[in-house]
Amino acid sequence: MPKPFYITTPIYYINDVPHIGHAYTSIAVDMIARFHKIAGREVFFLTGTDEHGNKVAEVAAASGMSEIDYCDKIVVSFQNVLKKLDIENDYFIRTTSERHKKAVWKILDAMRLAKTDDGQDVVYSADYEGLYCTGCEKFITEKELVDGLCPDHKVKPEALKEKNYFFRLSAFLPKIKALIESNELLILPEERKREVLGLINQDIPDFSLSRERVKWGVPLSFDKEQVAYVWVDALSNYISAIGYGDDEATFNKWWTDGEVVHLMAKDILKFHTLFWPAMLLAAGVKLPKTMFIHGFFTVDGEKMSKTLGNTIDPNAIVEQFGIDGARYLLLTQFPFGIDGDVQAKRFVTKYNSDLANDLGNLVSRVAKMMIVNFDGKIPKPSSSTKEITEIMERTEPLPNTIYAHIKHFRLSKAIDEAIDLIRFTNKYFNDKAPWKLVKEGKLEEAGGILYACAEVIRIVSIVLFPIMPNKMREIRNVF
Ligand SMILES: [Zn+2]
Incomplete structure (x- = not known):
């Protein structure tokens, strides 16, 4: 123990x-x-x-x-x-x-x-x-x-x-x-x-x-x-x-x-x-x-101070990006441990690119295809394609890799690993184009790809839970 x-x-x-x-x-x-x-x-x-x-x-x-x-x-x-x-x-x-x-x-x-x-x-x-x-x-x-x-x-x-x-x-x-x-x-x-x-x-x-x-x-x-x-x-x-x-x-x-x-x-x-x-x-x-x-951080390149009036109220970030958005954005501005700069204007682009486009898109596209083509169920894993093995091999070690980062306080690195996998999976989804396979009647093959994507989402929803507990709970509820 x-x-x-x-x-x-x-x-x-x-x-x-x-x-x-x-x-x-x-x-x-x-x-x-x-x-x-x-x-x-x-x-x-x-x-x-x-x-x-x-x-x-x-x-x-x-x-x-x-x-x-x-x-x-x-x-x-x-x-x-x-x-x-x-x-x-x-x-x-x-x-x-x-x-x-x-x-x-x-x-x-x-x-x-x-x-x-x-x-x-x-x-x-x-x-x-x-x-x-x-x-x-x-x-x-x-x-x-x-x-x-x-x-x-x-x-x-x-x-x-x-x-x-x-x-x-x-x-x-x-x-x-x-x-x-x-x-x-x-x-x-x-x-x-x-x-x-x-x-x-x-x-x-x-x-x-x-x-x-x-x-x-x-x-x-x-x-x-x-x-x-x-x-x-x-x-x-x-x-x-x-x-x-x-x-x-x-x-x-x-x-x-x-x-x-x-x-x-x-x-x-x-x-x-x-x-x-x-x-x-x-x-x-x-x-x-x-x-x-x-480390310390500066805000828009300046030392944060009450006299300069550039202190950021955490409540305001929560208002704008939600609880999980605020947590995520604050910890991903620069590598954890060193000094860095927090730029409020970067929050919006970072939020859109990582959370809305990468994570949000993958979740909604995969879920939508399952609803429309698989009766709202997660299709069976298909053993037929080596591409699925490839994505699984990348996904399975992720929890251990990330836990190792956490133990060594590499918090932003831990988050990056998960987002990288999401990005990789989005590309995989685009490349494999399961919607085309459905049109061609190759349901089993499309199902295998969706299964693999869902598995990535499942793992990511666990490893990102500590930073975005509410969003990850929502995602898990969807599936
Ligand atoms: Zn003093």
Whole structure:
């Protein structure tokens, strides 16, 4: 029996309504999760929202609401987008939930008791001094500033000094490096693995586990003046959601005995690949198996940003192309994993060529001929022609080929394989011209060709189900 499969999106920060980036990651994880389910694995798919921090407190204040009222309101728009995109997550974690707080306290306690190999406390308190951008909700370095301003928010950061609890990251880096090099902690794609190893070779300072100035967060159990800082708060969602702190059996099933996969965009690579494993090592919790880091995308060649006004509302794509169309178009814009450009104008041509012309046409022509000439039934396979053998030989290995792509996160490649076969079959249908054979009275031969096409459609309706569940269900109903 393969291990239970536990896959996560990052939790999404709810200082604003969801955008296409959230949709992209969620659809990708949904596709992977559904494929593993079809293949017979036990799957747990987690997503959720990061609801703490100054930015949330500010937006809440600006709208005249308490923090939790604001969170309760905005979280609904995140949950609705998931529903609208037909995302089949098994749980939705909110960092403001009681069970999450308990897990944060538990991991903090475990880390406070931990010692490094040379006997130092893993957690220690010290002054933190730095330049802080409220927009980014983080201290930023001089080096990152552009003309003295935060490059993302175009505002001047404030100089701040406060007491923090720190995590002694340096003590864990050699071990993490070895785990990454040996692929025990698998970082994908390879390019990202190199990037992480490069980071380890630079001096990465210890990081803060708590903040004094942030008020909206999980208060520390051992120091009420401090709240848990974003990394320990947010990253702990991956274990709080499955029972770390309140349900040991479930936690062991998915985390300790399962295969754990985190999927994310590259902006949070460092925190996931270095901070999170270090925290888990300190707390005596097993590490995830795999982290897959996908690229960023630009929209029509420009970095997506609220200020530029080029963010794409996932709801709008669903309105225009339907749920499955939206899912398909987002994941087929560029190869999964690398950076790419999303061009709304390409959506229409891609939709028409792949879904309407290739897939839609094949399905309707084959079904129509069966209705008119075969009494609405799928004709018997004909063993007489080698051309049928040829198409079958191409079709039968497809599920395994595609599952292999999915296991290696080659999502767009998986989709391409299926669409290629559809294209090939359309050509086959045109070349064989079964309608001519019917006119010539060669019904058995025509039936064999239709049978072969139906078999292709059957297989494709399974392998494309994880990306277009509704359309594939419709197609299966037709047949
Ligand atoms: Zn900023």
